[in-house]
Amino acid sequence: MRILLVEDDPGVREALELGLSLEGHEVRSAEGPKEAMELLPWAEAVVLDLLLPEGDGFSLLREIRARSEVPVLILSALEGVEWRVKGLREGADDYLVKPYSLQELLARLEALLRRARRRDEVLAYKDLRLYPRRMEAFRGERRLALSPKAFLLLKAFLEAPEEVLSKEALMLRVWGEAVEPATLEVHLSALRKALGEPSPIQTVRGHGYRLFLP
Known part of the structure; x- marks a missing residue:
């Protein structure tokens, strides 16, 4: 799976890159919205942090949704119900709260990709x-x-x-x-x-x- 990781924290980003790569996935990372949109056509799934240095993750999510229906999983420390509801209503396909299990993240991404491929038009x-x-x-x-x-x-x-x-x-x-x-x-x-x-x-x-x- 080609996964676009949008995360500005170097430690979190590097750990995720390593973990996902060891599971056999291809990972590219973006620290902010501009780089993320440039990489979007390549991605089969997006893992998005909401707290970004250039604008907020919700704005980027809306921009992604205006251009693509690629599966988006929000990975965030914002754990309140109101944040999860907002993320899903803005267009995310799933929402996972930090801290998280890498295996759960992978399982959720694989489920999202299966659903996307079943409904994908050509x-x-x-x-x-x-x-x-x-x-x-x-x-x-x-x-x-x-x-x-x-x-x-x-x-x-x-x-x-x-x-x-x-x-x-x-x-x-x-x-x-x-x-x-x-x-x-x-x-x-x-x-x-x-x-x-x-x-x-x-x-x-x-x-x-x-x-x-x-």
């Missing part, structure tokens, strides 16, 4: 597959390393394969507003590079772009 076209909840995309058996914006661009194309999408439509789907055309081009170029050859993204001059493979 967008597919030819040899392309994209899993919105897990924020994973594949070409054949190759997992694609995509930035959040490139992931959303590919999702937009896979939701309307072989249809021509205008630049304006892509901007609205990915950014929610109009952006500079050069910004769109930069992210399209990165997506094309990640997808490799033959490129499935065609330019339809004067109209926009479409996802097409013969």
